[in-house]
Amino acid sequence: MFKSCRKHVKRAGIIVTTLLITLTAASQNCQAQVAIDNTYSSKYVWRGYDIFGENSAYMPSVDFTLGAGFSLNVWAAVPLGSGSEALSELDYTVAYGTTVMEGETLHTDVSFNYIYYDFYKVGSATTPDTEEVGVGLSMPNILGGSISPSIYYGKLYTNESVGFDVDGDYISVGLSGDVSVSDTIGLSLAADINYNGGLFGADHDWSHMTFTASTSMEVGSVSLSPFATYQVSMDSSVNTEDEFWGGVSTSFSF
Secondary structure, three states, X not given: OHHHHHHHXXXXXXXXXXXXXXXXXXXXXXXXXXXXXXXXXXXXXXXXXXXXXXXXXXXXXXXXXXXXXXXXXXXXEEEEOOOOHHHOEEEEEEEEEEEEOOOOOOOEEEEXXXXXXXXXXXXXXXXXXXXXXXXXXXXXXXXXOOEEEEEEEEEEEOOOOOOOOOOEEEEEEEEEEEEEOOXXXXXXXXXXXXXXXXXXXXXXXXXXXXXXXXXXXXXXXXXXXXXXXXXXXXXXXXXXXXXXXXXXXXXXEX
8 A cells, every 4th residue: 555655656746847847948948849749559569578469559649848958758558459458658758968079970969868667557566667767879970971870778777676676777779870762752760789687577688679660751730650660589588579560650749
């Protein structure tokens, strides 16, 4: 009972803090922007784990760009089928981004984030709410501008006492770039390899690679972005099967 109360108090505190930061930034910076995204995905795969099994997913999100490098995001994952409802998820992210050596060969985009993973339909002993702090680097000019390398490090942890390991490190090393299919259609390509440092009881090993192709087109004021991803699973403690999924996102901002 007390664990449940602490969980709800912490969740409420995060929501209130997020709202206060948003309102404060909005009052001081008229350049604040809001982007709303709705994504349908044939699977929900997170860091190699097949979360919803064979169920597809609806993933809405709201992103607040506050200016001065700060942003807030609220994201959800809801299964479109029975059997996975308990793993429905709400994520709250506070992020800061900046650039060093802008415009130069060593131009580096740096981001810092805090994420609260809220599994709001289950008790902490089953799937504990989890927190993450992370830092990401990308260098879009170092390989000539056509291919951008990136790296992300995240540290996940929970304050809940459960019967299995949750805490761990996560590293993702990636490459991304854009190619022209025609005068009006471009294709974004991305690949990454990922290291799981014990998240949710997994082995400490390189767990999977993903390869993604996506494109984007404007339909009036709405951006329509279909995508497809293939995952090569390398660690059976994370996933015993390769995965393929696709979907489409619609987004607009104001």
